Amino acid sequence: MKIGIVGVGITEFRIHEEPFYNVAYQAAKTAMKDAGIERREIDSFILGGYDSLGVGRTISNMYVAPAAGGYLRHEIRVADDAAFSIPLAFMRIKSGLSDVAIALGFGHSSETPVELVEVQSLDPLFHRDLKLAPQMGYAMQSYAYRNAYNVSEEDLAEAVVKDRKNAMKNDYAYVKEETSVEEVLNSDMAVYPLREPEIAKWCDGCVAFILAEETIARRINPDPVWIGGLGWSYDNYFLGARELDKLNSTKLAAEKAYKMAGIRSEDVDSVEIMDLTSDYHFMILEALGFADYGSGKELLDSDFPVNKSGGALCTNAYGSTGMFLMANLAMQIRNGEAERGITHAISGIGQNSVVCVLSK
Amino acid sequence: MVLKFEAKWEIPYVHSAGEHGTKFFEALREKKILGVKCPECGRVLIPPRAFCERCFVDTDEWVEVKDEGVITTVTVTYIKFTGLPDPPYATGIVKLDGADTGMLCLLGGVDLSDWKKVHEIFKPGTRVKAVWKDKPEGKITDILYFEPVEG
Amino acid sequence: MKRVAIVGVGQTKFRTRRDDKTHPELTYEAMKKALDHANLELKDIEAIAYGTMDPFDGIYCPERWDVTSGGVGKPFMKISTGGTTGLTTGLAAYEHVASGMFDIAMAVCTQRVGECVDAQPVLNTAVCPIYERHSGAGAISVAAIQATVHMAKYGTTEEDLAWVSVKDHQNALKNPNAHVKLDIGVEEVLNSPMICSPLKLLECCPRSDGAVAVIFASEEVAKKIRDNPAWVLGEATISDNYYAGDRPDLSHWDTLSIAGRRLFRHAGIDNPIKDIDVAELYSPFTIQEVLELEALGFAKKGEGKKFAKEGITFPDGDMPTNPSGGVMCTNPIGATGLVRLAEASLQVMGEASNQIPDVSTALAHAWGGTLQFHTLMLVSSKKKL
Numbered sequence: 017m018k019i020g021i022v023g024v025g026i027t028e029f030r031i032h033e034e035p036f037y038n039v040a041y042q043a044a045k046t047a048m049k050d051a052g053i054e055r056r057e058i059d060s061f062i063l064g065g066y067d068s069l070g071v072g073r074t075i076s077n078m079y080v081a082p083a084a085g086g087y088l089r090h091e092i093r094v095a096d097d098a099a100f101s102i103p104l105a106f107m108r109i110k111s112g113l114s115d116v117a118i119a120l121g122f123g124h125s126s127e128t129p130v131e132l133v134e135v136q137s138l139d140p141l142f143h144r145d146l147k148l149a150p151q152m153g154y155a156m157q158s159y160a161y162r163n164a165y166n167v168s169e170e171d172l173a174e175a176v177v178k179d180r181k182n183a184m185k186n187d188y189a190y191v192k193e194e195t196s197v198e199e200v201l202n203s204d205m206a207v208y209p210l211r212e213p214e215i216a217k218w219c220d221g222c223v224a225f226i227l228a229e230e231t232i233a234r235r236i237n238p239d240p241v242w243i244g245g246l247g248w249s250y251d252n253y254f255l256g257a258r259e260l261d262k263l264n265s266t267k268l269a270a271e272k273a274y275k276m277a278g279i280r281s282e283d284v285d286s287v288e289i290m291d292l293t294s295d296y297h298f299m300i301l302e303a304l305g306f307a308d309y310g311s312g313k314e315l316l317d318s319d320f321p322v323n324k325s326g327g328a329l330c331t332n333a334y335g336s337t338g339m340f341l342m343a344n345l346a347m348q349i350r351n352g353e354a355e356r357g358i359t360h361a362i363s364g365i366g367q368n369s370v371v372c373v374l375s376k
Numbered sequence: 377m378v379l380k381f382e383a384k385w386e387i388p389y390v391h392s393a394g395e396h397g398t399k400f401f402e403a404l405r406e407k408k409i410l411g412v413k414c415p416e417c418g419r420v421l422i423p424p425r426a427f428c429e430r431c432f433v434d435t436d437e438w439v440e441v442k443d444e445g446v447i448t449t450v451t452v453t454y455i456k457f458t459g460l461p462d463p464p465y466a467t468g469i470v471k472l473d474g475a476d477t478g479m480l481c482l483l484g485g486v487d488l489s490d491w492k493k494v495h496e497i498f499k500p501g502t503r504v505k506a507v508w509k510d511k512p513e514g515k516i517t518d519i520l521y522f523e524p525v526e527g
Numbered sequence: 528m529k530r531v532a533i534v535g536v537g538q539t540k541f542r543t544r545r546d547d548k549t550h551p552e553l554t555y556e557a558m559k560k561a562l563d564h565a566n567l568e569l570k571d572i573e574a575i576a577y578g579t580m581d582p583f584d585g586i587y588c589p590e591r592w593d594v595t596s597g598g599v600g601k602p603f604m605k606i607s608t609g610g611t612t613g614l615t616t617g618l619a620a621y622e623h624v625a626s627g628m629f630d631i632a633m634a635v636c637t638q639r640v641g642e643c644v645d646a647q648p649v650l651n652t653a654v655c656p657i658y659e660r661h662s663g664a665g666a667i668s669v670a671a672i673q674a675t676v677h678m679a680k681y682g683t684t685e686e687d688l689a690w691v692s693v694k695d696h697q698n699a700l701k702n703p704n705a706h707v708k709l710d711i712g713v714e715e716v717l718n719s720p721m722i723c724s725p726l727k728l729l730e731c732c733p734r735s736d737g738a739v740a741v742i743f744a745s746e747e748v749a750k751k752i753r754d755n756p757a758w759v760l761g762e763a764t765i766s767d768n769y770y771a772g773d774r775p776d777l778s779h780w781d782t783l784s785i786a787g788r789r790l791f792r793h794a795g796i797d798n799p800i801k802d803i804d805v806a807e808l809y810s811p812f813t814i815q816e817v818l819e820l821e822a823l824g825f826a827k828k829g830e831g832k833k834f835a836k837e838g839i840t841f842p843d844g845d846m847p848t849n850p851s852g853g854v855m856c857t858n859p860i861g862a863t864g865l866v867r868l869a870e871a872s873l874q875v876m877g878e879a880s881n882q883i884p885d886v887s888t889a890l891a892h893a894w895g896g897t898l899q900f901h902t903l904m905l906v907s908s909k910k911k912l
Contacts (some may be wrong), residue, residue, distance in 0.1 A: 034394045039425045045432070055432040061766065066588070067607050068581045075580070075609035075654040078896045081766040082429035088785060091766035091900070092615045095588070095607035102618055104604065110626035112528035113762070128389045136587035140383045141549065197484035220872075250594045250603040268600060364591045368603070377547045383585055391656045423658040424774070428769035449777055451671030452724040453663060457647035461663045467723075469672065471773045478772030480659045491724035500679050517661050 020240025023051025023226030066210025099338025099361030123333025125218035153365030165310025173200035183326025216332035245373035275280025286354035441474035485523025532756035535565025535742035557738035578616030580861035610895030613864025634860035670812035671827035690835035697854025864893030
């Protein structure tokens with residue numbers, strides 16, 4: 017049984033004035049319209065996004081489930097970046113428990129200081145008092161990465177420039193402002209060694225996918241985008257127990273996704289990665305097998321399309337970034353710009369990754 | 377004997393009411409309660425919302441409902457929960473005249489010390505009326521509570 | 528769909544506080560017990576679904592720390608859906624195997640409500656900050672407004688409800704993992720302090736610390752692990768709209784009726800009271816068991832109130848409910864739903880601490896939100912009814 021994407025709904029990604037559930041409703045509505053189906057034709061509602069503190073409401077799916085269209089239907093929520101809800105939606109359909117499902121991701125950062133929220137994810141015994149914001153964790157990874165492989169600031173700045181350039185062509189991207197290597201290198205240091213443009217900025221936005229089992233998918237849409245492979249994997253919480261210059265959760269997730277799809281990294285022609293920092297841009301590409309460790313920068317000079325969407329560096333809604341990237345890849349495949357691509361999402365301080373293979 | 381560490385979360389939030397909520401709260405300033413009418417099922421929904429969950433359509437028609445209605449249910453809380461109102465306080469659902477859904481709210485205007493008497497006064501079906509703050513600020517607490525309608 | 532069985536169950540002891548363990552240590556304790564029960568090793572577990580409700584423990588996204596209990600390097604998926612979390616986590620793990628993606632998957636849930644100084648303000652943050660939070664609503668008041676309506680409509684009495692509590696408390700005495708162990712009768716319940724009228728202290732669940740793990744395996748693998756697995760016969764989950772004031776009739780839990788009907792149709796249940804031998808229902812408050820019995824078709828509308836009083840739901844009655852002592856005596860909120868499934872599975876395996884004789888089919892249930900969500904799972908010693 018194949019499982020395909022037959023509808024995509026993306027809202028604007030920016031700071032929204034409407035509550036997150038109203039934005040979620042727009043994403044669901046758009047996806048249903050895109051697929052040409054009604055709410056009642058969907059049997060399962062799989063939500064993705066962060067809980068409680070992110071939106072100041074303890075059970076966020078109380079608000080998002082009805083907004084997704086889940087009234088009197090099956091509904092469940094994966095409490096992580098919404099891209100992690102795709103495997104669950106996939107498995108539910110694959111189990112034969114669902115014919116048509118919606119996977120909806122809600123991302124919202126503008127109601128509260130996200131760093132303060134994220135600090136509460138540190139255990140109250142050993143780490144909370146260190147007040148480690150996620151950007152500080154990323155910075156320690158950057159420091160380790162730059163030192164291990166002598167990666168130059170210029171190459172890292174180039175990754176930002178490239179994402180920014182791509183975002184200019186993407187209607188849905190949040191940061192639309194071209195930059196140059198000099199500009200990046202002369203910008204303010206945010207968290208050493210990361211400068212301000214090298215770290216993704218928070219925004220709000222929602223995405224929804226309509227997924228269906230093969231035979232129904234073909235009835236809804238003659239050319240679905242197929243989900244060929246999926247892999248997800250969690251790394252250690254203790255940063256001291258990790259190889260900080262590598263993203264091993266991404267590596268393990270990618271291995272599983274490739275194996276399931278029966279492909280290798282050479283077989284894809286587009287990739288969307290959740291590059292929350294300039295260093296992540298390279299580290300993810302390396303973990304995905306597109307370059308050797310420390311050589312991710314080589315892809316800057318190639319024609320291989322990385323983050324045609326502008327990547328997470330240009331669009332990062334707290335909770336839906338990974339799903340946003342996936343939606344962008346699905347659109348590229350639909351538009352004939354790519355035949356088979358992979359999409360990546362990451363959460364925590366590079367702790368949890370999901371990789372998905374999409375194809376024509 | 378193990379060590380224990382105290383912790384407290386203090387995280388500020390600014391919750392958006394959205395365009396629909398904004399209209400509702402602005403009307404509260406004038407002691408008016410507005411609901412939205414679903415164009416498909418025709419139900420008048422309180423609190424107002426941008427879409428009808430059942431019909432999955434936008435709701436843009438505004439309807440003023442009365443600040444009077446009937447009680448669906450009630451409970452009186454007698455113990456103190458951290459950060460919640462001082463007991464006793466009565467919480468209930470009131471279905472306002474002109475609305476098809478109920479509103480979770482505080483009930484008052486009566487002696488709350490004996491729960492059986494309170495349940496007798498606020499039996500399901502009892503008519504109640506909003507008691508407003510003298511100078512409403514456009515917040516849900518502008519309605520202090522609902523009290524029984526005399527006679 | 529691949530046939531799936533539950534092959535291992537592990538529970539920690541549930542207590543007011545588990546000061547002896549950190550969060551991941553508690554998770555590990557449940558995982559280890561489940562592995563021992565199934566005679567498996569951690570390396571045999573291919574994927575994990577993990578559930579909790581963040582705010583109660585004072586840790587946001589506690590899965591990031593908890594993954595060190597044995598999830599590092601594995602697919603490890605966090606589920607959180609409110610009160611139903613435990614059972615939706617079980618459902619997610621079930622789907623890992625039913626899809627054919629994995630042969631062995633584990634569901635594990637940890638919650639430390641005891642570390643939260645007061646749970647009701649946390650529950651109050653679940654309700655809408657703009658329209659409803661000021662009403663002081665928490666889980667207890669939400670159940671109380673159901674009781675008010677049921678009493679007014681069907682003449683359900685305080686004594687009827689007290690019997691539900693007595694039954695659960697008597698059952699908990701036989702469960703070594705249960706949290707509250709009180710040998711009480713109807714008088715004690717009726718004389719306990721009023722919390723949210725008409726619900727009294729002994730009609731309300733405690734706040735518990737603890738963890739639970741359940742292992743799911745594909746048919747081929749399950750047969751090798753044990754000869755008395757609990758086969759999963761079906762599941763159902765339903766989601767209502769948000770506002771409690773939208774519920775058409777609080778005396779009848781109609782969404783649970785709908786979910787029940789979907790499950791029964793799928794699993795081939797014609798007559799619930801005959802076909803189901805025992806039910807682990809999510810009833811942290813007495814009135815809710817009454818509503819659940821009626822919604823699931825075990826009792827006719829308005830007649831659920833008699834079931835405890837007449838002994839029908841006691842272990843030797845026709846429709847035993849919560850032989851574990853239920854949520855009334857143990858409530859680690861985000862883990863509670865999975866405890867229901869664990870206990871239902873143990874009943875089917877014939878290994879429960881308060882074993883009902885000759886159980887073949889058992890139901891597990893959880894509800895969540897402000898009366899918004901339900902999840903059901905059905906397990907049996909038979910592969911098919």
